[in-house]
Amino acid sequence: MSTFRTSRSGTVAATLARSRLGVPQVLFFVLAAAAPLTVVAGGASTGYAVTGTTAVPVAYLLIAVVMAVFAVGYVAMSRHVVNAGAMYSYVAHGLGRIPGIASAFVAVVAYNAMQIGLYGAFGVVAAEVLAVAGATVPWWLCALAGWALVTVLGLARVDLNGRILAGLLLAELAVIIGYSIVMVGHPVDGAAAAGLDPRQLLTPGVAAMLVGGIAGFVGVEAGTVFAEETRDPRRTVARATYLAVAIAGVCYAGSAWAMSVAAGPNDVVAQAREHGTELMFVLVGPHVGTTLVDAGRLLFLTSLFAALLAFHNTVARYLFALGRERVLPAALGRTNRRTGAPKLGSLVQSGLAVAVIVAYAATGLDPITHLFFWVTVTGGLGVLILMTVTSLAVIGYFRHDPRGESAWRRLVAPGAATGALGLILVGTVTSFGDLLGIGASPLRWWFPAGYALAALAGVGWALWLRARRPQTYRTIGWGADSGTALPVPPAPVRPPAHV
Numbered sequence: 001m002s003t004f005r006t007s008r009s010g011t012v013a014a015t016l017a018r019s020r021l022g023v024p025q026v027l028f029f030v031l032a033a034a035a036p037l038t039v040v041a042g043g044a045s046t047g048y049a050v051t052g053t054t055a056v057p058v059a060y061l062l063i064a065v066v067m068a069v070f071a072v073g074y075v076a077m078s079r080h081v082v083n084a085g086a087m088y089s090y091v092a093h094g095l096g097r098i099p100g101i102a103s104a105f106v107a108v109v110a111y112n113a114m115q116i117g118l119y120g121a122f123g124v125v126a127a128e129v130l131a132v133a134g135a136t137v138p139w140w141l142c143a144l145a146g147w148a149l150v151t152v153l154g155l156a157r158v159d160l161n162g163r164i165l166a167g168l169l170l171a172e173l174a175v176i177i178g179y180s181i182v183m184v185g186h187p188v189d190g191a192a193a194a195g196l197d198p199r200q201l202l203t204p205g206v207a208a209m210l211v212g213g214i215a216g217f218v219g220v221e222a223g224t225v226f227a228e229e230t231r232d233p234r235r236t237v238a239r240a241t242y243l244a245v246a247i248a249g250v251c252y253a254g255s256a257w258a259m260s261v262a263a264g265p266n267d268v269v270a271q272a273r274e275h276g277t278e279l280m281f282v283l284v285g286p287h288v289g290t291t292l293v294d295a296g297r298l299l300f301l302t303s304l305f306a307a308l309l310a311f312h313n314t315v316a317r318y319l320f321a322l323g324r325e326r327v328l329p330a331a332l333g334r335t336n337r338r339t340g341a342p343k344l345g346s347l348v349q350s351g352l353a354v355a356v357i358v359a360y361a362a363t364g365l366d367p368i369t370h371l372f373f374w375v376t377v378t379g380g381l382g383v384l385i386l387m388t389v390t391s392l393a394v395i396g397y398f399r400h401d402p403r404g405e406s407a408w409r410r411l412v413a414p415g416a417a418t419g420a421l422g423l424i425l426v427g428t429v430t431s432f433g434d435l436l437g438i439g440a441s442p443l444r445w446w447f448p449a450g451y452a453l454a455a456l457a458g459v460g461w462a463l464w465l466r467a468r469r470p471q472t473y474r475t476i477g478w479g480a481d482s483g484t485a486l487p488v489p490p491a492p493v494r495p496p497a498h499v
Contacts, residue, residue, distance in 0.1 A: 021230045025162035026223045026240035027247075032165040033114075033219025033310035034244070036251050037172040037296075037303035038121075043216045044256040045279040048272035051209045054265050055200030057257035059209040060216070062201065064249025066420045067217050070387060071245055073394035073414030075238035076405050078224045080397075082233045083477065084342075085321030086224040087390045092477030094393025100477055101327060101465075102458035103389055107318055109454045110382025113375050114218060115311035116353045119143040120360070120371030122304040129301055132294070140361035146305055147354055154312050154346035157339045158229050161313060168299075168306040175296050176251050180258040182284045188264035196257055211428045211435065215380035216252055219310065220244040221387060225317045229340075259283060312349055319345030326472045327465070374436055378447040381428055385451060388425050391417040 021029075047056040074090075083089035088107050092100025123143030130137050153161055223240045230236040260268045262283040275282045285293050320342035323332025336343040360371050391414045398410035428435070433444030465473040 021159060021162060021226055021236065023236050023239045023243070024166065025159060026226050026230060026236055027243050028162055028165040028169050029226060029310050029313065030220050030223045030240060030244045031247060032169050032306035033222055033314065034217060034248050035219070035303050035307035036169075036176055036248060037300055038307065039216040039248075039252055040176055040255040041280050041300055042277045043213065044252065044259060045272045045275070045277055047209050047213060047256070048259070048269050048279075049276065052269050053200060053209070054260055054268060056209055056213075057196055057253045057260065058198055058200050059213055060253040060256055061249060063210060063213050063217060064245060064253070066417065066424070067220060067245045067249070068242070069413050070221075070391055070417035070421065071241050072409055073391060073417060074221065074224070075241050076409040077394050077397055078227060078237045079234045080403055081477070082227045083321060084225055084228050084317040085325075085477070086222070086227075086318070087386045088318065088321065089477040090224075090390050090397070091386075091393045094396035095389070097466075097473060097476040098459055098462040099389070099393075101462035102455040103386060104318070104322055104327065105454040105458035105461070106382055106451050107386055108315070108322075109451065110379050110386065111311055111315045111318060112349065112352055113379030113382060115308060115315055115349070115379075116356045117372050117375030117379060118304055118308050118311070119147065119353060119357055120367035120373075120375070122146045122301070122308060123357075124367050124372075125297075125301045125304060129298060138361070139367050140357055143357050143367070144354070146308060147350065147357060149305075150308050150312050150353075151346070151350040153309055154316060154350065155336055155339060155341050155343060158226070158313070158341060161309060165306050165310060168302045171299050172303050172306070173247075173251070175299050176255055178292075179280060179284045179288075179296065180255050182287050183258035183262035183280075186287055187261045189266060210424055211431055213252075214384060214424055214428070215377065217245070217248055218380050218383045219307070220248055221383070222310070222314050225314050255280070312346070312353075315349040316342045316345035319348055325476060325478065326469075327461075327476060369437075374447070377435055378450070381432070381448060382451055384421065384425050384428060388418060388421040391415075391421060 044056055044060075047059070048054070077090050077094070081089055081093055085092075085104065086107075088100055088104035091103040120139075120143070123139035123141075123146070126142035126146065127137050127139045130142070153164065220241065223237045223244065227233040227237050259272075259280060263271045263279070271282070272279050281293050281296060284296075319328065319332045320335070321333075322328040323330055323334070323345065326333070332342075332344050332348065334343055335341060356371075360367060365371065394414040395411060395418070398405060402410055429448050432448060433439050433441060436444065436447075438444055462473070462476075465476075
């Protein structure tokens, strides 16, 4: 492994809007990407149905612990490397420039897959909501409406996006907490503690639950992408990341447990298989009335939109970071003169998304199975790969210079995270066909192979840069301190309006 150190003497030439975000705003971005209500309504019920075990709540808690251990080294590195390229830049600093570019290509594919795949669910759920109101609208038209709004907001000020996500996320959390209280308040069989029995982790279905459940935490690692736009990068990202892991873990495990209480530990699996993603709404319906159930379904839609917007911002900033360092075309490194948002990165992401939506609409492929489920699960696999490699990169970064970090932060926690995430990654790849519902079909290898091809393309591109554009190659991972950054900064950003 090779490492390199950066200096702060470079010319800052292309930067995102500074000092816009505090801990709450970054927290809203990362939790919105995780989409708590989507995970609770869809992921938890699916976990019961697929695994056939009541260990879902305990499995979520275990995953939360793994993510918390991952966060220790991750946020330690964020205090020393502040770059919108996030995991790409960490890998470049910790393992070398060639692995860094390979991880950048994987990141662009993975986060685009997470974002674009969500349009399938958003379009279908929006069409169902409109159908209740008596309007018949095709899913793809609803998806395009959501795409248009995301495109506009993607070019807006990042703090405006944060305020929108804050409102949507707080409403989500209110529904999750309220529904959970209702379910726990109406237990069946009187065995409320059964779903929290740690012995359930010894059942065969838990491995599949860990593999599928890790996708529910994808997004909580994205706080570092916004580090350049925070008021205090050294503290803001760390606090937001830890809070996101804690809130997500408690929400997921608590709501999954509440479902087992309301359905009964002996019947929750059967009901999950019968009702699917409607399980939570079915369980609370008799106790809260149709109005609150319909409100929950509407917030299910806004949960998807919040995740779309959050992942769009993540992709745009990865592309911005790569453009600023001229790893990708330099135009990607420019920001909007008025808002400070990564202009071309945002537009490129929107262009990819609309192309996929149109392609799925034209071919008649199922938007839930083939777009939402297949594509987002594949995106989650890519992020899992990135987190595993990044944990290893943390060890590489601190191996020569501890930089004041304790052994727990620079070695023990990253090592444990590498091992735990690596085991989950192996389980994910080996059971990928089952996760997608395609069994032993050759398709089960096509999706993971896509990341291998992306990484190989990154390696090839890095070698070309080293041979043909050595100055660009030398400054990979430097971010705003890169000597290859754009020579002219954007015009000053207008001050925020008072609200």
